[in-house]
Amino acid sequence: FSLLKGWLGDRPDLCVVGDPNQAIYSWNGADPRLLTNFGRLFPTAETVRLDDNYRSTPQVLAVANAVLGQRAGTGMRAHRPDGSVPEVVSFTDEVAEARGIAARIRREHGTSHPWSHFAVLTRTNAQGVLFEEAFRAAAIPFRVKGGGRFLQQPEVKAALGELASSPARGVPFASRITELEAMAHAEGGTDERKLTIEGLVRLAREYATLDTSASLPGFNAWLNATVKGNDEPETDGDAVEIVTFHRAKGLEWPVVFVAGMEKGLVPIGRADTDEAEAEERRLLYVALTRAHEAVCCTWAERRTFGERSVARSPSPWMATVEAAVRALESGGPEADWRAYLANERTRLRSVDGGRGRNGDKRGKKAGLASGALGANPDPDVLAALKLWRARAAKAANVPAYVIFHDTTLAAVAELRPTTKDALLTVPGLGPVKAERYGDALLEVVAEHRRSATA
Secondary structure (H helix, E strand, O other), X not given: OHHHHHHHOOOOOOOOOOOHHHOOOHHHOOOOHHHHXXXXXXXXXXXXXXXXXXXXXXXXXXXXXXXXOOOOOOOOEEOOOOOOOOEEEEEOOHHHHHHHHHHHHHHHOOOOOOHHHEEEEEOOOOOHHHHHHHHHHOOOOEEEOOHHHHHHXXXXXXXXXXXXXXXXXXXXXXXXXXXXXXXXXXOOOOHHHHHHHHHHHHHHHHHHHHOOOOOHHHHHHHHHHHOHHHOXXXXXXXXXXXXXXXXXXXXXXXXXXXXXXXXXXXXXXXXXXXXXXXXXXXXXXXXXXXXXXXXXXXXXXXXXXXXXXXXXXXOOOHHHHHHHHHHHHHHOOOOOHHHHHHXXXXXXXXXXXOOOOOOOHHXXXXXXXXXXXXXXXOHHHXXXXXXXXXXXXXXXXXXXXXXXXXXHHHHHHHHOOOOHHHHOOOOOOOHHHHHHHHHHHHHHHHHHHHHHHO
């Protein structure tokens, strides 16, 4: 602050311009307080707020503003026509996420949407490796902005150095891949570190499929030619861009996919202070506001670290994103997402916190207050739903509650919805779950209706 004050002095012809909501480089000295406290530091200075946004649609801005905790009607103001409501999509795992986004881009690509209109934004460099694989398989041209930096990651350099120091003569390259997998599987590392090593593992597997005489020196040469070769930000080609949140600042695209929105990545696992978490929140705001017309937030229900598949949970900010999406679907850009989020939390507390009254066997079995939604489920429908959930959980190799909690199934069994819109009124069943499991739930309910009327 003293340096800033000393630099400005009393000169009225100097000004400071910046957006405190995009201060995302604290490691390089950036401090949003230089802007948020400017009026206190210079009480005689005139402050002009530039709150008009000409890049993003009202719908994109509504979700981005919600992430910052701003009420509807506050924050940046959009000056573009209305667009599509942002989407939230979950996938079974990280491979399905990359392939799903690739398939979506290929479907939407055309004369009105060239490849360069699309971007995939990830929190870490390592996540981009999966999208490179998926885009190659789908014959989608792509460019990794800053992709060469992957090889400069400390974890990558350390892993390659460890491989180089181990005995080389007579060791098959498959054993090298096993060594890398063990590093990714090692306990104690952060999600970011594990993902980085897993990215290196995937590259090693890709190289091994291409070179029948694969070796460690050959892998190093292939890495330098392939990964660094993708780092061509100056090239004016028609290609989808794969960019980290940080490197996306200052850039923009019509359609943006914000991928990997999971706890441990968004916010990053090492953000263990209030200041660091606040910066991660601003970083997500930056990612969302790179979109002109459409934004899609995705996450994977499982990720592979080494040989282990690990269950994941959505980013803690995903609830806010979903609440903003619901508000947009119901009331437009000016609808208050806070009301939707508070209402959902209240309903969930009423469902999860109660106990059935004595004598109300169905309410007690479901663990619900007798007056709450789900306290009086149709027992046959509930049994059928639990049987479906058990099969779905076994197929996905996850605990049953990861698919749906008992209280959610009880609410479905009581409401017996017939449409996806009706499903969205069920506590604990937001757009992500409705998209993934909605058709199956509706079919179970419909099958019971058919059996009851037969």
